[in-house]
Amino acid sequence: MYFVSLTARNVYTRKVRSSLTGIAIAISIAVVVTMGVLTHSLRRTAISILRTGDADFSVAQKGVSDVIYSSVDEKDVDLIGSYEGVENAIGVLVDMTKLDEDHPFFLKLGIPPGDLEAFGVQIVAGRKYEPDSQTEIMLGYRAARDLGKTIGDQVVIDDDTFDVVGIYSTGQVFGDAASMMSLVGVQTEERKPGVVTLVFVRAVEGANLDEIRARIEYDRPELATVRTESEFGRIDRNLELISAANIGVSALALIIGAVSILNTMVLSVFERTREFGVLRAIGWSRMRVLLCVMMEALVVSLTGAMVGVGAGFVAVEILARSPDLVGVFQPDYPGGVFGRALAIAFGMAFVGALYPAARAALLRPLDAIRHE
Amino acid sequence: MSDGAGRPPAIQIFDVKKSFDHGLVNALNGVTLTIGQGEWVALVGPSGCGKSTLLHLLAALDSPTSGRILVNGNDISGLPSLNRYRRFEVGLVFQLHNLLPNLTAIQNVEVAMFANGLKHSEQGERARNLLAAVSLSHREKVRPPGLSGGERQRLAIARALANNPSIILADEPTGALDSASAETVLDLFRRIRNERGVTILLVTHDREVAAAADRIIYMRDGRIVEPSLAAPAG
Ligand SMILES: Nc1ncnc2c1ncn2[C@@H]1O[C@H](COP(=O)(O)OP(=O)(O)OP(=O)(O)O)[C@@H](O)[C@H]1O
Ligand SMILES: [Mg+2]
Numbered sequence: 001m002y003f004v005s006l007t008a009r010n011v012y013t014r015k016v017r018s019s020l021t022g023i024a025i026a027i028s029i030a031v032v033v034t035m036g037v038l039t040h041s042l043r044r045t046a047i048s049i050l051r052t053g054d055a056d057f058s059v060a061q062k063g064v065s066d067v068i069y070s071s072v073d074e075k076d077v078d079l080i081g082s083y084e085g086v087e088n089a090i091g092v093l094v095d096m097t098k099l100d101e102d103h104p105f106f107l108k109l110g111i112p113p114g115d116l117e118a119f120g121v122q123i124v125a126g127r128k129y130e131p132d133s134q135t136e137i138m139l140g141y142r143a144a145r146d147l148g149k150t151i152g153d154q155v156v157i158d159d160d161t162f163d164v165v166g167i168y169s170t171g172q173v174f175g176d177a178a179s180m181m182s183l184v185g186v187q188t189e190e191r192k193p194g195v196v197t198l199v200f201v202r203a204v205e206g207a208n209l210d211e212i213r214a215r216i217e218y219d220r221p222e223l224a225t226v227r228t229e230s231e232f233g234r235i236d237r238n239l240e241l242i243s244a245a246n247i248g249v250s251a252l253a254l255i256i257g258a259v260s261i262l263n264t265m266v267l268s269v270f271e272r273t274r275e276f277g278v279l280r281a282i283g284w285s286r287m288r289v290l291l292c293v294m295m296e297a298l299v300v301s302l303t304g305a306m307v308g309v310g311a312g313f314v315a316v317e318i319l320a321r322s323p324d325l326v327g328v329f330q331p332d333y334p335g336g337v338f339g340r341a342l343a344i345a346f347g348m349a350f351v352g353a354l355y356p357a358a359r360a361a362l363l364r365p366l367d368a369i370r371h372e
Numbered sequence: 373m374s375d376g377a378g379r380p381p382a383i384q385i386f387d388v389k390k391s392f393d394h395g396l397v398n399a400l401n402g403v404t405l406t407i408g409q410g411e412w413v414a415l416v417g418p419s420g421c422g423k424s425t426l427l428h429l430l431a432a433l434d435s436p437t438s439g440r441i442l443v444n445g446n447d448i449s450g451l452p453s454l455n456r457y458r459r460f461e462v463g464l465v466f467q468l469h470n471l472l473p474n475l476t477a478i479q480n481v482e483v484a485m486f487a488n489g490l491k492h493s494e495q496g497e498r499a500r501n502l503l504a505a506v507s508l509s510h511r512e513k514v515r516p517p518g519l520s521g522g523e524r525q526r527l528a529i530a531r532a533l534a535n536n537p538s539i540i541l542a543d544e545p546t547g548a549l550d551s552a553s554a555e556t557v558l559d560l561f562r563r564i565r566n567e568r569g570v571t572i573l574l575v576t577h578d579r580e581v582a583a584a585a586d587r588i589i590y591m592r593d594g595r596i597v598e599p600s601l602a603a604p605a606g
Contacts (some may be wrong), residue, residue, distance in 0.1 A: 001482040006475075069579040176521065242519070278470040280529065281433055282461025282484050366433045 007295040010268075013329070018263050018300050024260040025304030025348060026311060026321035029341050030255035033312025034319070036337035039246040044332055046239050047229055049094055052109060054120030055200035056155070056209055059089075059216060060223035060235040067236045068096055074194050076220055083215060085207030090115045091196030093186045097158050103146075107178035108137075108157065110196075119200065121180070126151040126166035134185040137162035140176035141169050155179075156241025160189070189345050199224075250340065254347050257304075261297045261352025269293060269356040276360045277368025286361040297344070297353030305345035309338060373577055380445030381570035383407040383430065388439030390425055390594075399425040401594035402439070409538075411563050412572040414582035419590035426591075427541050431464055432457050444538060459488065463532030463570075467544035469526065471516040477527050478503060478512045484534035500592065502530040506560055522553030532555040533564065538562070542574045546581050558584045563577055 011018045034075075049067055050058055059080065060070035093110035094112060111119060113128040129136035144167050149155055153164045162181070170176055170277035187193050203209055213225040224234040233240030269276070277287055320331045382404065390400040400423045407413050428434045429441060432454050441448050444488050451457050458464075471480045477571060479498040490498065503509050506526040518525055525545055532540055540563070544556035557582065564570050572586060582588045590597050 001475075001479050001496075003486055006483065009474060009479075119411075275468070275472055278472075279483070281431065281458060281464055283455050283457075283535070285455040285484070290485065352394075366428060367467070 003291075004295065008290060010292075010297055011296050011299045014264075014268060017267070021260045021264045021300050022304035022307065025257045025301050025345065026308035028257045028348075029157060029305045029308025030311035030315060032250050032341050033309055033337055033343055034315045035249045035317045037312070037331055037333060038319070038336060039156075039242050041332045041333070042242060043175070043229075043232075043239055043241055046107070046232065046236050048177075048224065049096075049107065049198070050229075050232065052172060052175040052178055053170065053200045054172065054202070054273055055090075056203045056228040057213060057225050058203055059199040059201060059223050059225050060197065062222055062234060062235060064235060065237050066239075067232075068094060070197050070235060071192070071195050071197055074196060074222065076223065077199050079194060079219070080199055080201060083212060085203050085212050087204045088115070088118045090119050090200045090201075091183070091358045092119075092198050092200060093190065093192060093195065094181055094197040095186055095190055099147075099157060101313050106138040106143075106157070106329045107174070108186060109175075109180045109191075110183040111180055112183045113185045116168075118202070120172070121168045121170050121175075122369065124167050124169050129165055129180070129182050129185075129294045132181055132184045133182050134188060135161070135163055136165045136185075137169050137179050137181045138166040139164055139179050141167050142173070142176040143179055146177070146316055158188060162185065198273070202266055206261035250344060254344050254351070257301060257344070257348030258352035259349055260329070261301060262355060264300070265353050266359075267294060268296070269360045271367045272360075273363065273371040277365045277371065280363065280365035281369060289363075290361040293357035294349065294353045297357075301345045301349040301352075305341055309341055312341070377557060380408055380442070381406050382409045382411065382444060384442040385426075385430075385438075385572065386440045388426070388429065388441060389438045390434070391431065391437050392424070400429075400436070401593055403591075403594070403596055405589065407571060407573060407594060410565065410569045410571055411587065412561065412574070412585045414438060414575060414577045414588045416579060416588055418584045419577070420593040421440035421485050421591045423591055424543055425594075427543050427573065427575055429572075430539075431462055431541050440547050451602070460466050460535050460540065463529075463534070463537040463540045465525070465528050465532050465540065465542035465545045467547045471531070476515055477508055477512050477519070480516065481534055486533050494555075499530075499534070499584070503527075503535055505564070506530045506531070508535055520553070521549050522556055525549060525553070525557050529557070529560055529564070533568075533570075536568075537570070539573070539601060540572045542572065544575055544577070546576065546578065554581065 027036040031272050046067055052177065059066055059072065060073055072091065074091055076088050080086060081089035094106055097108065098104045109311055113131050116128060124141055130140055137155065139147070144150060147155065149164050150165055151167065155162050155164060168180065187195065205210060226235055227230055231290060233243065278340065279289065298329040314330045385403055385405040388400055388403045391398045392570065402428060413425070417423055432448055432451065435449060444495065448457060472483060475483060478499050481502055482495055485495045485499070495530050503512055506525060506529055508526055508530065511519060511523060516527070519527065547556050549557065561572055565572055576582050588600050
């Protein structure tokens, strides 16, 4: 008999109780997975906007609910561009639309053709759009490939028809899966004259980025600068909120799971006091008793977690199909979410079983054997 | 003192005292006793005279208030690992079998063998041999609630032998058995003593059971006494 078989056997002996605990854990883990996938998917969409161009940092309006609602005056773009240490500042108006079921978040970037090179854009076929054209568009090469379009073709976005005049590459996955047209064109279409969504800033070699960022935020308190993904919350409150909720849910799940484990294991250790006394009397070490209880908890929590991950999958797929969310939410299953679920399951077992396991291990064998 | 093979006696107890409750209860009042290798000794005496207490001290489940206990020549108060001692030096058999109810007969033997240095397959092999030795091969897959009293006690003996201890300590092993079952258990003790050379210390109330041993030691009020001084046991 292997030690694991013994622990599995002990868990199996208390079928009903183990299953109930397992169900509590499965539900917690299912929620963790669902929230994790949801957060990750939304974050990915949001991050994609920041990752369209080649910049040292970006500037957007501070504290808007979603980065797409950020509104920065074009004059501020010029102001930032005039700062010492700034090589160039490019204002981009971002429009996100649903192309079709497969492309729920298609990005259209309004950007002056003169800024394209500085933005890191290379024309791989065709030509740039005209500075004030409202019908010419360039597709990123991934988008072009994906949509099966090439120069001379037309694409329909939001009931408007555009002529594909060029194919570009930025070297950024998200940028290459988007499209670009003249800033004026997008501003007119969106009825946002003189406004951009984001400013992409590139500094000169060796310039102090922090200094430049501080200066921008001092001169224009309504703006926020973002360098890394973790700073993204400053310009996207929704994402910040959902990320916080995600962490909160994980913490709650850990607590709920740990308490369930604690409850069953305390009971189970108490009932088996005599058994543990006998095992100690025939030579089991304290460590082995500790391990025995811990592993029983682990068997329950990992089994529960496995069911929970499955249930989480199902929940995500149902969410993605719900009429309210079709298009808004496209599930993406990152390994990290499952890693976290696994870590939480381990955490539940460890935190929940520590006290009962220690109690069992510290029993005096004689007292335990006398226990009725 | 040693036997013919130059080995020290199995058990040497020197003036051992044991009190409980801060000296209010004196369970052992100076016990001195030597048991030779391969000897089968029965310990008899009235209830409360300290038999179990002495056995627990020998099993290293408790320590004496004063006095010394040597097992195979080694003082057990200075053992590097109590767990190893309990596992490899002595085998315990209780009055109530104290088997694990959810494990099969063979698993109840194997449970004593974790990390004993044997390969997994060797552990299974030895457990099967032990079940054969206590005539329980046909009950290998049965759990204790499905065994008779005598079978359970034989299984407990098999478990006590799991790691080849040189000494078996048994506390009232036949106390809960009818006389026919008790007889088979006593036969088993006799056989393992004869075949394996195991030293046996068996605690009992029952003089008939005691008569099966090589030597009978009488206890009273925490002391070893002459047979004439021992009260007739119930
Ligand atoms: N843990 C303890 N705490 C207090 N007193 C104890 C403890 N263990 C034993 N005693 C006392 O020590 C004395 C000897 O007990 P012990 O169990 O050794 O007797 P025994 O000879 O085995 O009796 P029995 O035949 O009834 O099993 C008794 O008076 C008992 O009440
Ligand atoms: Mg007793």
